[in-house]
Amino acid sequence: MNANFRPEELLADQIAQLIGDVRHVAVGNASPIPATAALLARERGNGRPYVSLLGSPKNTFWTDGARELFDCAGQGRIDVFFLSGGQIDGQGNINLVSIGDYDQPKVRFPGSFGSAHLYYVVPKVILFRTEHSRRTLVPRVDFVSAPGASAANVYRPGGPVALITNRCLFSFAQGRFTLVSVHPGHTVAEVVENTGFDFVCPASVPETPAPSPATLKLMREVVAPQLAELYPQFAAQVFGVGTAAFAD
Amino acid sequence: MNANFRPEELLADQIAQLIGDVRHVAVGNASPIPATAALLARERGNGRPYVSLLGSPKNTFWTDGARELFDCAGQGRIDVFFLSGGQIDGQGNINLVSIGDYDQPKVRFPGSFGSAHLYYVVPKVILFRTEHSRRTLVPRVDFVSAPGASAANVYRPGGPVALITNRCLFSFAQGRFTLVSVHPGHTVAEVVENTGFDFVCPASVPETPAPSPATLKLMREVVAPQLAELYPQFAAQVFGVGTAAFAD
Amino acid sequence: MTAFQTVKSLDEALAPIVDGCLLVVPREVSGVPMAATRALLRRGIKNLHLVALPTSSLQADLLIGAGCVGTLETSAVSLGEYGPAPRFTAAILGRSITMKDATCPALHTALQAAEKGVPFMPLRGLIGSDVLKYRDDWKVIDSPFGNDDPIVLLPAIKPDVALFHAPMADRFGNVWIGRQRELATMAHAAEKTIATVEKIHDGNLLDDPVLAAGTLPGFYVESVAVCARGAWPLPLPDHYSADGEHLALYAKMAATAEGFAEYVERYVYERKAA
């Protein structure tokens, strides 16, 4: 792999492009790469989109308690959100609960969090999973925390638009994933090998473009210091930005 | 009429007794006599009941906006409230909207306020109307802002327990009013003459007891100064308490 | 954070309030935007669907008297101790506005439904009331959690614009509303929010946890205009009381259509506000 950028930088650049021109991006807890992408999008857009980073006092405006994020999404005021899954299947279903029978699980994950609401109401949900394997990308999830698509009569202004992994980028439409690009250093064959679900694989799949020097500069010099407030370890590891002291 | 107390003092004393031993009394806007009664009850109870006087910053605790009063009532946390009506009928129905056909009214009142909810959920609603006449106490209200009673399957932990007027006190139970006492200086015949609805009239109706000297002292010396914050004119007229200057 | 151009002149700030729009305003003691209301009268706004949450006094009466209101949805209009609201009463008796009578918690609930992005919310009470009888848009269902338990469902009210007056805002559009939290619900429910304020706070209200607790985030706010004593002659909580003398004068003048016209001429067009 080309050594003049890190994989996290590639992913953040791609996610920033997926975000597009929207009003408001919200990023859940423990999501440093999506957070990097959202802050990058904000820098490029000169303050637009509005970015909410859960857990960051500096980058959240909530004053109505823990419900405000969900109310805001229900109002149609969150345009982009990120979700992951212990399992993700080819229909875009995500599983944040357990593997095996629900009543006698073999593996238990933390739980569905807000996914069973947000996945339905946020127009652009970007799925994000850095472990791209047949263990995580499965034919059919064992538990549907939130489905990738819904019947026509179900209120659903939102849903998945893409899945980005450590190996590639998929788009999602009409209930299925399409391979969009493969990251530098990875191959289509490797993606097929490591993906448990069927997906549309075009005859020719481009390589995910490297971040431009201008993007890398912006990410490293402007975004990384902002990120360090919430993700000091990540900012230090990926961008070499000094860890901020915690206020007490 | 006996001159050593004022009619307002008699009414407030009676209402304080109707309030009884409860946790929380709330009093709506523009209700100086119920407010006097509630404060009197609080003094007698050594801080119990909790008294909320709408419009008084000193005597309301609300910090969740204008809905908190209604939420609080819905939670069962308001034990006593006061309502009135442009018309009140013998079934305890109250009309705060209009006289005549609703679509072509002859008289319009301000509107139902919160009555169509509070009358159902507050256990003790005390009806209060100082104009006791056939114009106000009618056989059947023209518009039911809130009904005095509900079908058995309708959720209704609350409702009217009494109606106090300038002439007398009625209790309310099993869907009808019963004359409890007639205020000094008034007669049963006069009550019958001036009441547009049928009510249960016992063979012998006592006179409403005068407030005791201790009660009058408490009302005049302790309650009246507290009342003056919200009802300066009333406190001055009835109790001769000096009008407080408004903060600006 | 970038400071967007949120702070504007009053007329610029009010531009999103167009003829026919669904406008929600707060009750008479929660910060009524009276300076803004007078500006709307001067602009000659028409056919408002006015939702007063949950009641109103001078503001609704003035808008109705000046012919700005097509539909009024509220629980009561009154001048309180200064008597009935004369232009409201005249309009109802003259059938010149469409009245949607409500009850206070029904309006709070309907705005909260919009705040949560749900099509309806339930409310206890109402069954057997004529308030319900005349509201074809409210539905009664048998609660699926009960056993023969009827309950009213109220459709969400999604205003085009929420308009209110508050003590202060900052240049980021954050507005300090204090305990008047129904203003936050109005803003969450509405497409756009416009606030007039007594003054601009230097710095960012969200930076101080104590101030932030009473702040509506600028995220929800379309525009802010500074109007000192902008609630006059109505009160602003913890800032100034109602101008009782003026309200008594209004009650007297507005008792007749001629007197009301004179009031408007004198206090709306000549801008004799305090």
Next chain:
Amino acid sequence: MTAFQTVKSLDEALAPIVDGCLLVVPREVSGVPMAATRALLRRGIKNLHLVALPTSSLQADLLIGAGCVGTLETSAVSLGEYGPAPRFTAAILGRSITMKDATCPALHTALQAAEKGVPFMPLRGLIGSDVLKYRDDWKVIDSPFGNDDPIVLLPAIKPDVALFHAPMADRFGNVWIGRQRELATMAHAAEKTIATVEKIHDGNLLDDPVLAAGTLPGFYVESVAVCARGAWPLPLPDHYSADGEHLALYAKMAATAEGFAEYVERYVYERKAA
């Protein structure tokens, strides 16, 4: 206003939390009453129906590991960057607790239903999710305002007790909660509310309009106990951060039942809290 005897010792304050009660606690960053949780462990409380609004971390894991929980209702339990919640995971795999999986806004909505005194509230989403499939207590209806528009109704959650930690309270039981407004909803929904606080504020929090905006009125509060650093090792917003080192230690020790027992012995019984 009379100052009732609201401020008590921690054990006295916690007395209303009895075996089997329905207890609601806030999420991991909103003011988790950890000192109180340790006191409940020492008391040996059993069979709690614990509702974590809407998620939990150390608190639920500790209560579960110590055998205090009969039923857990929440949207997720995790130690966040310190990994899975080991005792929660073990309890689910060992089927030693009853789990009611939810999704965050469903819990907020169910508490708001209790706050408003209605038997249910609707929520979008959920249809087609297995979260719904395994919740027999949630119902789907066809919205009477739509046209073939299914929507989920969630029954109100009415806790016996709401328990949380906050920066300060006064002697009247008023508790300053700031922006963590779900604490107010918890208190409104619950029969009784118990708060632990960092300190007692002299005077009355409701007297200052700026502080009042972030205050839960004492009217709703059964008891208050002072516990300095009472959220430790979890954070208290605007006051202190999480003790990451301790959480990492917990994650490591609690990975096994034996390690957990040693943790409890050391940090719950010997009261080695900071």
